[in-house]
Amino acid sequence: MSIMKKIRIIRPEFVEFIPDDIKEGVLYISIRYNTATHRCPSGCGEIVVTPITPTDWTLIWNGESVSLYPSIGNWSLPCESHYWIRENRIVWARKWNIQEIEFAKDIDDSNKAYYFKHKKKNLDKVDKNRLK
Ligand SMILES: [Zn+2]
Structure with missing residues (x-):
């Protein structure tokens, strides 16, 4: 068992299709399919899917970095992580x-x-x- 290490930086990667091999610390973004996917930065490594729609998440790309709104709350995962992605950074929020x-x-x-x-x-x- 590896020690759970929290990730603090996430790098956006624009793709057409979300790849099978989701690397830690990468936010895969498919504009074509209106979705983004990453591994939970808590260190648990679970895959987190954030649909980009008016009722799910909003993606902000400023030419260098991405932000996602609102925050991501993985209540259904054992780690129950809660964080923001702001300008390629994982900003940890307290657990609800x-x-x-x-x-x-x-x-x-x-x-x-x-x-x-x-x-x-x-x-x-x-x-x-x-x-x-
Ligand atoms: Zn997690």
């Missing part, structure tokens, strides 16, 4: 307690429900365009 996790899930669910209720027409258009 169970009430905070439930509250965040509720907010997330209601945001998604609101978004899909009001944007469905636009999304239908986008989906049709993608099929062309």
Whole structure:
């Protein structure tokens, strides 16, 4: 067993397809498939997928570094890590307690429900365009 070592820097790599071999310390970004993937920087090495959509994560690329908003909370992983990716840095956030996790899930669910209720027409258009 290796000692769990927290990672503090993550390097963006723009790819068309997310590779099978996900290296630690790399944020693989596929603009084509609106998604990003990295290994949990806690040292547990679990793969974390962050879809880039209006209701999931927003990716900010400033030409040199990436940031992801909002924070990434891996409540379903044993490590329960919680961190931000800001300008290629892992900024560790404190662990949330169970009430905070439930509250965040509720907010997330209601945001998604609101978004899909009001944007469905636009999304239908986008989906049709993608099929062309
Ligand atoms: Zn982890």
